[in-house]
Amino acid sequence: MRLDEYAAHDGTGLARLLAKGEVTPRQLGRCVEEAVAAVNPALNAVIELYPDALEGLPETASAGPFGGIPTLTKDFPIEAGRPAEFGSRLAEGFRAGHDAVYWARLRAGGLVNAGRTTSSEFGVPAATESPLYGATRNPWNPERGVAGSSGGAAAAVASGIVPFAQGSDGGGSIRNPAAFCGLIGLKPSRGRVTGSPNGNAPLLGLATAFMLTRSVRDTAALLDLCHGPDAGDGYEIAPPAGSYLYAITRAPKGLRIALCTRSWSGVEIDPEVAAATRSAAERLASSGHHIEEASPDFDYPAFLHAQKVIWAADAAASMPAMAKRMGRTPEAALGASVYALYRRGLAVSGAQLIAALSAYDRVTRQIGRFLARYDLLLTPTSAILPEPIGTFDPNRAGIDADGVFDDLAPKETFTALFNATGQPAISLPLGRSRDGLPIGVQLVARFGREDLLLAAARQIEEEMESAPGIWGQGRPAVHVGNF
Template identity: 85%
Template sequence: MRLDEYVTFDGTGLAQLLAKGEVTPRELGFCVEQAVEAMNPTLNAVIELYPDALKALPETASDGPFHGIPTLTKDFPIEAGRPAEFGSRLAQGFRASVDAVYWKRLREGGLVNVGRTTSSEFGVPATTESPLYGATRNPWDPARGVAGSSGGAAAAVAAGIVPFAQGSDGGGSIRNPASFCGLIGLKPSRGRVTGAPNSNAPLLGLSTAFMLTRSVRDTAALLDLCHGPDAGDGYEIAPPEGTYLEAMQRAPKELCIALCTQSWSGTPIDPEVAAAARSAAERLASLGHHVEEASPSFGYAAFLEAQKIIWAADAAADMPAMAKQMDRNLEDTLGATVVGLYRWGLGLSAAQLIDALAVYDQLTRQVGRFLAGYDLLLTPTATIVPEPIGTFDPNRAGIDADGVFDDLAPKETFTALFNATGQPAISLPLGRSQAGLPIGIQLVARFGREDLLLAVARQLEEELGSGPGIWGQGQPVVHAGNF
């Protein structure tokens, strides 16, 4: 298979070719190698490929619905024995000790991990520009960034290196890179994808793992493979009725959708972003849905303070543990952003953490009551278009915890709330700036309603997907199809 042919298929399309014997997993691995060789010098999205995994790719389709498709995972602990350095000099050389349960399910479904992608340091900074690996660049304009923290995954998928890649989302870290790179980025409901064996849901319930994709059918099929609790999980989310692939095909009718383009944080919204959100609302109205302007009512300042406390408490616990395990001096090896958050976390009390969690409980009720009156909420994903590399330098001297979250505000204004409250949210490639940069639009559903998000996303995809590229966007400047 030629590289220019490979990039025209999503994962489902490649799986169909594998099932027919028209291509082999080893051939697909060679395409991945070619694409990385051609584009990674510009993008800096892939840290490394695993020669043993590529060599082991078979000459015939393997088991599972994806039949041996090679993919990439984030620089976090996912697969036992693989490097997991969190984009940090502190963790350099660290390896995952166990398989993540959801990853085992994906691997059993035919996915093969052949390498790892860049992340912001420990998933904290607003941009994928780490002290360990440097800046990851946007395939649509290499002078611009890819947001964080699953930035390398987004760049690799957008550039055609792989049809989908693994990421994680603790405040928007799947949705914002998807927005900046013109992809589909789903953050499932809390508990939909287990954090086992290490937790029920990581980061005190804020974070979840999943995949960045180029098609809704891939998103649905991947969620079908990996969702569900593991034995011993502290709670279990209600399973879907049927499969997500089936749900995707049921076109929804006459949904009641709330449109919000008013910044909850006070961070200004780029006019092109606001216009893209309104255009998406108009498109949904043209499909027969009812759209009206409305917003959940909550105290953003209290929410933000609670988020700072939870993130900082997590840093204060995890960074010394990593330093001890790696036998390194913490402050000599961490970047300035993570140091600033860690130092603030050291001064927190147990009572402050309990109070922060209580704020999140209240927010969950407020947002739940709001969504009881609507099927969906539509917002921008980020308040800005992709910014030039270096705009939010995560390693600048003197940055403190407030500065960390000031940097995050343009990306997290609309996304982080739903990590707090647990509802599923998805970023869809529905907008373009005048300069041709992608603009993602976020849809949020009631708790546990990934099925509805996927059905609406598919409805939109059918309207927009006839042109070249993802949803008719055309191809990025840096793309494997150009080589």
């Protein structure tokens, strides 16, 4: 299989070729190796491939709907025994001690973990420019960034290395890289994808893992495979009424959609981003949906203060254990942004943490009541276009914890709220800048309604399938199909 043939298929398409015997998992593994050799020197998206995983790929399709497709996972603990260095010198050499339960489900569905992708340090900065591996570059313009923290995953999928890749999202870390690289990025509802064998959801419930994809059908099929609680979870989200693959076959009608292009943080929204969001609203209106300009009413400064407290407390709780295990000190091994957050966390009291969680409870109720009046909320994903590498250098001297969040604001103004409140949110590739850079638009649904979110996304996707590339975008400048 030639690289251009390989990269023309999403995961579902490759699975069908596997099922018919037209290609083998071993051949797909060779495509991944060739693809990494072709484009990774320009992108720095893939840290390494696993020779044992690639050599172990069979000559016939394996069990499960994805039949042995190799994919890539983020530089976090996901699969037992694999490196998980968090993009940090503090964790250099660390290996995952166990499988994530959701990953074991995906593996049983036929996915093979063939290597790992770059991340921002400990997933904190929204720029994948880590002290350990340097900057990851955007396939559409290598002078631009890929956001974070799942930036390597986004660059790998957009450039055609793999049809989809694993990521995680604690404030926008799936959605913003998807927006910057022209992909589909779903953050499921809290609890939809279990965080077991640790907590239900990492980062005190703010974070969840899932995949960045090129197609809605892949997103639906992957969620069908990995959703659901694990024994011992402290709470269980209501299961979907049916499969997500079935849900996307039923086009929604007459949805009530709130359109918001008002910046909650006060960060200026790039005019091209605002225009793309309004264009998406017009597209939805042309499909028979009802658009109303509206914004949830909540106290953004109080929300942001609570976010700072929770993230800082989490850093203060986790860094000493990693430092002790690896025989290093946070002072010597952490990059400037993460060290600043860790230092802030050392001063957080128990009372402050409880107050922050209470603030999140209030905003969760406010957002829930707002969404009770609408089926979907439409916003920009990021307030800005992909920025030049180094614009938000997370390792610059003198940055403090407030500066960390100032750097995050242009990308997380519209995304981090839904990590706090738990609703599902998806970034869709619905715009291009004058310079050809992707623009993502975010849809948010009520808690637990991934089915509606995916059905609406599929309805849009159907209108764009005839044009080349992902959602008619064409091919990035750095793409395996060029080799």
